[in-house]
Amino acid sequence: MPQDHASASAATSPPRAPHRRSWSSIPDPLRVLITLSMVVIACVALLWAWRSQQAHPWTRDGQVLAQVIGVAPQVSGPVVRLHVQDNQPIQAGDLLFELDPRLYQQAVAQAQADLTQAQAEAQSAQADAARATRLHQSGDLADEAYDLKIAASTSAAAVVQAAAARLDAAQLKLQLTRVSAPVSGYVTNLTLDVGHYAQVGVAQLALIDQDSFWVTGYFKETDLPAIRVGAPAAVTLMAHPQQPLRGEVASIAHGIARRNLGTNPSGLAEVSPTFEWIRLAQRIPVHIRLHEPPPEIPLRIGTTASVAILPSPEAAPQTTATP
Numbered sequence: 001m002p003q004d005h006a007s008a009s010a011a012t013s014p015p016r017a018p019h020r021r022s023w024s025s026i027p028d029p030l031r032v033l034i035t036l037s038m039v040v041i042a043c044v045a046l047l048w049a050w051r052s053q054q055a056h057p058w059t060r061d062g063q064v065l066a067q068v069i070g071v072a073p074q075v076s077g078p079v080v081r082l083h084v085q086d087n088q089p090i091q092a093g094d095l096l097f098e099l100d101p102r103l104y105q106q107a108v109a110q111a112q113a114d115l116t117q118a119q120a121e122a123q124s125a126q127a128d129a130a131r132a133t134r135l136h137q138s139g140d141l142a143d144e145a146y147d148l149k150i151a152a153s154t155s156a157a158a159v160v161q162a163a164a165a166r167l168d169a170a171q172l173k174l175q176l177t178r179v180s181a182p183v184s185g186y187v188t189n190l191t192l193d194v195g196h197y198a199q200v201g202v203a204q205l206a207l208i209d210q211d212s213f214w215v216t217g218y219f220k221e222t223d224l225p226a227i228r229v230g231a232p233a234a235v236t237l238m239a240h241p242q243q244p245l246r247g248e249v250a251s252i253a254h255g256i257a258r259r260n261l262g263t264n265p266s267g268l269a270e271v272s273p274t275f276e277w278i279r280l281a282q283r284i285p286v287h288i289r290l291h292e293p294p295p296e297i298p299l300r301i302g303t304t305a306s307v308a309i310l311p312s313p314e315a316a317p318q319t320t321a322t323p
Helices: 002-012 028-055 102-138 143-175 221-226
Strands: 058-065 068-071 077-082 095-099 178-180 185-188 205-209 214-220 232-237 240-252 261-263 269-271 283-290 304-309
Touching: 102 143, 214 221, 214 240, 214 304, 221 283, 232 283
Parallel strands: none
Antiparallel strands: 058 214, 058 304, 068 205, 077 095, 095 178, 185 205, 214 283, 232 240, 232 304, 240 283, 261 269
């Protein structure tokens, strides 16, 4: 019976886990070989990444930009009608807002009356000049009196031209009380409302030109030798990582602002004494022109983008062969 009990206990006991060799149990030469292999693989990966970055620069420091037009009236007056809403898409020529036209309508009426009076006076002066010409030809009018009549007729004609110009200016100002969109785009950050007094030349609303979007990528100065104008580029928006956009390098900035440069009262440059152990490469803006972005991807100023410069035989840097 004890033997049967021992046999049953052995049959029901769980199987032992297979023995695993620890790192310390591996022979020293093999451990050194494995370690060196891992170091070599890491160095090769780093070298490949560095060479790839040098040949095809890439940056996550990109931003979507566009032209923002400040719409300002060319005449002053209170806003009486507002025809747009915030973030509304509009077309070029759409009416944005209207100013109070009453003062300008009065100016047009006054200019029209002045023109009518000037035309009447010019007709009278012209008739007097015609009579003076006949009398002067018959010898019944002295030269001095004749010259005065001719001068009066010429002056009256000039007054008519001036009055007509004032009427044109008054009509133009009346038309300018209706402010329209100069380009197609999007109204943004709208704070204008009815009753606001709009000053001439002061922007009343911001309009984003829908056809002017571009991306600026800020590349390290060490990347610039591998970037050429016309090189193809891939742009990935943070909001749409699965839909890269096509583009090309349109231009490369020729300068950035200096941070520690000031003006001393003596007229000399004032430079802060700074010392850095690690010299960081400066970031240079690179303008990327987009190629027909898909309509389902809305572009918005200020959003984040990644920019990669793609290989292109036509845009590759030119190298000079040395003998």
